[in-house]
Amino acid sequence: MIKxxxxxLGHMGNYHASASMLSQNIxxxxxxxxxxxxxxxxxxxxxxxxxxxxxWLDFVDAVIIAVPTELHHKIAKDCLLKDKHVLVEKxxxxxxTEAEELFKIAEDKNLALHIGHVERFNGAIQELKKIISKxxxxxxxxxxxxxxxxxxxxxxxxxMIHDIDLVLNIINSxxxxxxxxxxxxxxxxxxxAVVQLKFKNGVMANITASRASQTKExxxxxxxxxxxxxxxxxxxxxxxxxxxxxxxxxxxNQLQYKQESTIERLFVFKDxxxxxxxxxxIKSIKTGKKLNNAKNDISALKLTLKLDELAK
Numbered sequence: 001m002i003k004x005x006x007x008x009l010g011h012m013g014n015y016h017a018s019a020s021m022l023s024q025n026i027x028x029x030x031x032x033x034x035x036x037x038x039x040x041x042x043x044x045x046x047x048x049x050x051x052x053x054x055x056w057l058d059f060v061d062a063v064i065i066a067v068p069t070e071l072h073h074k075i076a077k078d079c080l081l082k083d084k085h086v087l088v089e090k091x092x093x094x095x096x097t098e099a100e101e102l103f104k105i106a107e108d109k110n111l112a113l114h115i116g117h118v119e120r121f122n123g124a125i126q127e128l129k130k131i132i133s134k135x136x137x138x139x140x141x142x143x144x145x146x147x148x149x150x151x152x153x154x155x156x157x158x159x160m161i162h163d164i165d166l167v168l169n170i171i172n173s174x175x176x177x178x179x180x181x182x183x184x185x186x187x188x189x190x191x192x193a194v195v196q197l198k199f200k201n202g203v204m205a206n207i208t209a210s211r212a213s214q215t216k217e218x219x220x221x222x223x224x225x226x227x228x229x230x231x232x233x234x235x236x237x238x239x240x241x242x243x244x245x246x247x248x249x250x251x252x253n254q255l256q257y258k259q260e261s262t263i264e265r266l267f268v269f270k271d272x273x274x275x276x277x278x279x280x281x282i283k284s285i286k287t288g289k290k291l292n293n294a295k296n297d298i299s300a301l302k303l304t305l306k307l308d309e310l311a312k
Contacts, residue, residue, distance in 0.1 A: 002282050005030040005060040007053045007075055009038035011149055012089055012116070013066035017042060019275040020064070025282050030056040057082055062112070062285060064278070065089060069153055073098040076113075080105045085112040087281045090165075091157050091301055099301055103294040112284045112291045114277075117300075119162045120169075121276035123268045124236040128222075128229070129170075131240070131266070137223040138167055138205040144216035146186045154189035156182075156308040160209035163220070164195075164307075165300040170222075173201040175303065182311040185212040190311040238266040 004026050006017050013033070020028045021044075031042055032053035039049040048056050053063070053075070062085035065075050073093045079086050080102065092115050093099045106113035119125060140163035150158050177198040182190035191212045197205040218233035228241040242262045284290045 001025060001027045002062055002285060003027050003029045003060045004062050004064065005032070005053065005056055006064045006066065007032050007079075008065060008067035009033040009035075009041055010066065011147075013064075014038075014041045015274055016064045016066055016278065019272060019278055022272070022275050023279055023282065025279065025286075029060060032056070054078070057084065060084065062086070062281070066116075069094055069157065073102065076102050077105065080109065080111055080113070083109060083111065085281070085285045087112075087114045087116065087278070089116040090161055091115075091153075091304060092297065093301075094157070094305065096298065096302060096305065099298060103292060103298070106292055107294075110288070110291065112281060113294075114281045114284070114292065115297045116277065117162065117165050117297075118273050118277050119166055119233060121273040121280065122233055122236060123270050123273070124231045124233065124238050125166065127238060127266055127268050128220075128231055131229065131238075132170060132222060133224060135170065135203055135222045135224050138170065138203070139221040139223075140167065140205070140207045141217050141219045143208065143210040143213040145214060146191065146211050150211070151187045151189070154182075154193070154308050154311055155191050155209045155211050156180075156193050156304060156311055158209075159211065160193055160195065160207055160307070161300065161304045163207045163209070164304050165296070166220070167197070167205045167207065168300055168303065169296060171199050171201070171203045171205065173199040173203065176200045178303070178307065180307050180310045190308075193307070193311055195307055236268050236270045238268060240264040240266065 002025060004020055006013055009031055020026050028047055030048040032050050034051050042049060050056060063079050065088040069091060072088055076086050076088050103113060142159045142163055175197055179196045180193055182193040185191040192210040195207040220231045222229040230239050
């Protein structure tokens with residue numbers, strides 16, 4: 001059983017703690033947070049609680065880091081140099097050089113270094129990969145209300161990075177052109193951003209992210225020549241529209257548009273994506289396989305940071 005420590009008990013750290021305790025392969029032995037009030041989230045008395053992770057770092061096998069992004073590099077480096085496997089929330093860093101340094105340390109020490117791209121483990125995404133064939137356009141919407149807790153990262157780093165990562169993996173082609181428009185609504189950084197990507201293989205992608213919307217939506221739509229596929233990340237549902245026809249009905253006092261299509265609803269095995277992400281991390285530690293996904297993680301980070309810079 002892997003002895004695990006969690007650094008940071010804020011919004012995501014608390015989720016990680018709850019998901020970790022669901023796994024039979026994990027023994028959550030310690031947590032650290034500078035705010036002692038957050039210790040009330042951990043009900044078990046057997047879990048060590050400290051304000052400094054260095055107090056227990058020597059006694060764990062692996063750590064999950066869920067602190068503000070600007071602290072990721074220092075803490076992850078501390079842990080890797082102490083020979084601890086690391087799962088760090090996205091983005092890994094705000095600097096490519098720092099990210100590459102962390103992956104180099106992990107590789108040299110044969111340690112797992114995973115990034116919290118939790119949507120990779122959404123059951124609907126796993127099924128989607130099986131049915132995509134020659135997409136021509138991908139549209140992503142990730143919108144919701146403003147959360148005051150997130151103001152040190154733009155909406156690009158906070159939310160859009162999920163869809164950037166997924167789109168790059170789905171299309172698997174070099175980018176020919178990238179454009180972004182953005183707006184600051186509630187914070188000093190971009191709260192709304194819309195990105196257009198054109199890939200060298202001809203595929204296009206439109207990605208919208210907002211933390212200034214009064215509804216929460218997490219969707220991806222894939223346009224193909226023979227199908228329109230819609231994925232809902234929240235419900236983990238997939239619908240496929242085929243053989244679409246449309247017509248216009250003209251009456252004396254009305255004009256109606258009619259559309260018909262065959263709709264397939266794909267069965268998706270639904271599980272907690274965060275739990276799946278953590279168990280994948282633990283499995284990589286135990287098997288020594290897939291210790292990192294550096295190529296994809298660095299690629300997604302490079303594009304995200306480029307777009308983030310353009311959004312300022």
